[in-house]
Amino acid sequence: MKKVLREPLVRFLFLGAVIFAASSYMSRDRTDKPGEIVVTRGRIEALATGFTRTWQRPPTEQEMLGLVRDYAREEAAYRAAMAQGLDRDDTVIRKRLRQKLEFLSEDLTAKLEPTDADLEEYLRSHPREFQADPTFTFRHVYLNPDKHGTSLDSDARSLLAQLQRAKGKIDFNSVGDLFLLQDQFEKVSLSEVSHVLGTSFANSLPGLPIAQWSGPVKSGYGMHLVFVTESNNAQLRPLVEVRNDVLREWRDVKRLEALDNYYAKLLRRYDLKIEPVSETKLAEAR
Amino acid sequence: MVLCKAPAGKSPTFVAAALKDPIGANLDRVQIVKGWLDKTGKLQERIYDVAVSGGRKIDADSRCKIPVGSTVNVDNATWTNTIGAPELIAVWKDPSFDPVERAFYYVRVLEIPTPRWTAYDAKRFGIKPLPGTMMSLQERAYTSPIWYTPTK
Numbered sequence: 001m002k003k004v005l006r007e008p009l010v011r012f013l014f015l016g017a018v019i020f021a022a023s024s025y026m027s028r029d030r031t032d033k034p035g036e037i038v039v040t041r042g043r044i045e046a047l048a049t050g051f052t053r054t055w056q057r058p059p060t061e062q063e064m065l066g067l068v069r070d071y072a073r074e075e076a077a078y079r080a081a082m083a084q085g086l087d088r089d090d091t092v093i094r095k096r097l098r099q100k101l102e103f104l105s106e107d108l109t110a111k112l113e114p115t116d117a118d119l120e121e122y123l124r125s126h127p128r129e130f131q132a133d134p135t136f137t138f139r140h141v142y143l144n145p146d147k148h149g150t151s152l153d154s155d156a157r158s159l160l161a162q163l164q165r166a167k168g169k170i171d172f173n174s175v176g177d178l179f180l181l182q183d184q185f186e187k188v189s190l191s192e193v194s195h196v197l198g199t200s201f202a203n204s205l206p207g208l209p210i211a212q213w214s215g216p217v218k219s220g221y222g223m224h225l226v227f228v229t230e231s232n233n234a235q236l237r238p239l240v241e242v243r244n245d246v247l248r249e250w251r252d253v254k255r256l257e258a259l260d261n262y263y264a265k266l267l268r269r270y271d272l273k274i275e276p277v278s279e280t281k282l283a284e285a286r
Numbered sequence: 287m288v289l290c291k292a293p294a295g296k297s298p299t300f301v302a303a304a305l306k307d308p309i310g311a312n313l314d315r316v317q318i319v320k321g322w323l324d325k326t327g328k329l330q331e332r333i334y335d336v337a338v339s340g341g342r343k344i345d346a347d348s349r350c351k352i353p354v355g356s357t358v359n360v361d362n363a364t365w366t367n368t369i370g371a372p373e374l375i376a377v378w379k380d381p382s383f384d385p386v387e388r389a390f391y392y393v394r395v396l397e398i399p400t401p402r403w404t405a406y407d408a409k410r411f412g413i414k415p416l417p418g419t420m421m422s423l424q425e426r427a428y429t430s431p432i433w434y435t436p437t438k
Contacts, residue, residue, distance in 0.1 A: 146339050146371035180305040198308030220308030221372040
């Protein structure tokens, strides 16, 4: 007898029987018979937890009773609806089921941890998405068209010549017209410039020479003479700076790839037949 | 903002400055609208033009009678920034200030005329608007008011 008890197969069977008995005991009241709705202890606790999370306090006895009654209604409604087949051909339910299935398949890719080499490669193959906006440091002299009228262009040109000849000996603040916004811009991105001075100005800025007065440049406000002291071209940022962004994009690409594979595999199980539709019917629908 | 109890013999003075949107229409004029409760408790209002574009004259009654003009082409729903000013600034002192009257002041800025949405729609869909439809307008911006409340 002792020898039999030591046999691994017997032990396995015995342990299996214990686990089966325990599990069927524990789930005893979870499998409802067709004619009864059982609100299990576990369900009641879950209802109470949900209530507490929403209201930041446990439910009163009255409220608990209400929750349980409502759950019973929900369960009864669910069963009656299923029995009548109300779930069939319902666009909302179809969409929701598809969504759940996609979530499950996406869950697998969400855990993917790329190596730095993976991300580095992604970054290099998609430089435009992660490069820093070009930045500029410049000052400008403004000419108000309302003050110069038809001589605006010639006034701008003569003032430009004057500034170029002076080689920095003129205080640029003392010439030109008053401008309500700032007259010096420090390391501003091109998109910021375009917000403040308009797109026409932002478009001409990258073409201007460095460290000399140039122009005249037209903006939404009038004419400007511009002295660019520094310009930084759009640069690929190192991985350490954009790691989170690259990771997000990389995961998204992997997610879509996985989804495509998933559907390809899923559709392989079926014989897809698409009925021909007459062109005129389609045109009518349009 | 609330002003209270003006010093004897002084009137409030305002600085009003307006800058157009860099992609928007030029400015026609800056106005200060004053409202006050008169001796009988009735609300009075008056508009003062304080800055106008193109060197036009503001008359003694504080209004500029010369319109800024219009560049609106209704058929094509276009306009140009060839009139008006990109920015307008003025200092204005209330000429008829009474320290015992409750009053408010706010600034109103008028753009030059631009096509109204009816003009854009008519152009896009190629339809003729009903007679009497307004086809252009002067967009405007308002500031929040500054109140004068005399302390008793």
